[in-house]
Amino acid sequence: MSEENNISVQKRKPRIAVTGPDKSGFTAWFFTSLNVRLAGGEPVRVQPSTFDGEIDYDGIIIGGGSDIHPENFEKEPAPKAKRDSGLRLKELLLYPMELLSALSGKGAYDKPRDEMEIQFIDYALDNNKPILGICRGHQLLNARLGGSMYESTMPLLEHNLRIRSPFPRKKVIYTKDDSLISKIAGDDPIKVNAIHSQAVAKTGDEMEVTAKEKAGINQVIESKNNQKVLGVQWHPEYLFYMHVHRRIFEWLIHKAKNEKKESV
Numbered sequence: 001m002s003e004e005n006n007i008s009v010q011k012r013k014p015r016i017a018v019t020g021p022d023k024s025g026f027t028a029w030f031f032t033s034l035n036v037r038l039a040g041g042e043p044v045r046v047q048p049s050t051f052d053g054e055i056d057y058d059g060i061i062i063g064g065g066s067d068i069h070p071e072n073f074e075k076e077p078a079p080k081a082k083r084d085s086g087l088r089l090k091e092l093l094l095y096p097m098e099l100l101s102a103l104s105g106k107g108a109y110d111k112p113r114d115e116m117e118i119q120f121i122d123y124a125l126d127n128n129k130p131i132l133g134i135c136r137g138h139q140l141l142n143a144r145l146g147g148s149m150y151e152s153t154m155p156l157l158e159h160n161l162r163i164r165s166p167f168p169r170k171k172v173i174y175t176k177d178d179s180l181i182s183k184i185a186g187d188d189p190i191k192v193n194a195i196h197s198q199a200v201a202k203t204g205d206e207m208e209v210t211a212k213e214k215a216g217i218n219q220v221i222e223s224k225n226n227q228k229v230l231g232v233q234w235h236p237e238y239l240f241y242m243h244v245h246r247r248i249f250e251w252l253i254h255k256a257k258n259e260k261k262e263s264v
Contacts (some may be wrong), residue, residue: 002114013042014058014256018123019117019137021065021110022049028063031237032134035246036061039253046120048112055262059130060181062117062137064235069109070141070151072118073143076201078155091162097195098164118144130228130255132248135196138231142221145204153217160215163194166238170194172211173217179210180230184251185244192219192234199233221258228255 015038020029025047033043044057088119092099117137121144124131133141139149153162157228163169174182190211200218203209207229211220223229236245 003051008069013040014253014259016041016043016059016061016256017046017055017057017120018043018061018063019046019113019120020063022047025063025065027071028065028235028237031240032061032063035237035240035249036253038240039249041249041256043252046116048110048116051116055120057129058259059067059252060120060132060138061252062120062131062133062197064135064137066108066110066112066136067192068136068140068143069111069114069148071111072114072140074146074148076148076150078150078152081155081157081158083154084227087157087159087161091164094161095164097166098162101164101197114140125229128226128228129259131230132240132252133231134237135233135235138221138233139198139200141229141231142200142204142207145207147204147207147221148201150199150201156199156217157215162197166193166195168193168239168242170213172213172234174211174248176208176210179220180227181210181220181232184230190244191242192236193238194233195235196233200231228259
C-alpha cells in the first residue's frame with residue numbers, strides 16, 4: 001500500500017457493524033448509530049435480509065431485540081420461588097412496557113438474525129475485533145461461548161419488582177475491582193434502564209460477570225483475557241444524554257481505531 005493510501009485509510013472513521021432485525025428495530029438503530037457517530041465512528045446497519053456475507057468491520061455491535069431461539073443457547077433451570085401477586089400488579093401498573101409485554105405474550109424468535117449475528121461474533125473473537133453485545137446481544141455473545149441463560153427473570157426477582165423502562169431506573173454494582181466496565185464507566189454504580197425478560201446465567205468460556213443489579217441478575221460480562229469483548233444487559237444507546245453510557249461507545253470506537261491502525 002502506498003504512503004498516500006495508508007494515510008487515507010488511517011483518516012477514515014472506523015466502520016462499525018450494527019446488527020438488527022428486518023422488522024422494526026429502527027428506534028434502536030437510530031440511537032445506536034447516533035452514539036457511534038458521537039464517538040467518532042461510521043455505523044453500518046446490518047439486517048438478515050440485506051446481509052451479503054461481509055463481516056470485515058473495524059468493530060461490531062450486536063444489538064437488542066427479540067428472544068434468542070432456544071436452539072442457540074443452553075437453558076439454565078431457574079430457582080423455584082413464589083412471588084407475591086401484589087408485586088406483579090405493581091409492575092404492570094408502574095411500567096407500561098411490562099404491561100404491553102404481558103398483553104402481547106412471548107415474542108417470535110428470529111433464527112435468521114441469530115445465524116447472522118453468530119457469524120459476526122465468531123469473526124470478532126477469531127480476529128481480535130472489538131465487540132459490544134447489548135441486551136439480546138449480550139446474551140447471544142455469552143451463549144455462543146458456551147454460557148447458559150435463564151428464560152425468564154421472574155423467578156430470580158423474588159421480592160423485587162421487574163423494572164421495564166428505557167429510562168435509568170436501577171443501579172448496577174461492580175463485582176470485581178479493576179474490571180473493563182469500571183475502567184470505561186468509572187468507579188461509581190451505574191444507573192441503567194431495563195428492557196429484558198431473560199438473563200445470562202453461567203458465563204461462557206473465558207468470560208466473567210463483573211457487574212450485577214441489586215436483585216442479583218447479571219448485568220455485565222467481559223472477557224478475562226481480552227479488553228475488546230464486552231456485553232451489557234441494559235440499553236446504553238437510549239441513555240446517550242448520560243456521558244457514562246456514551247463512554248461505552250467511545251471505548252468501542254477507540255479500540256476499533258487502534259485495530260484499524262494495526263491492520264494498515
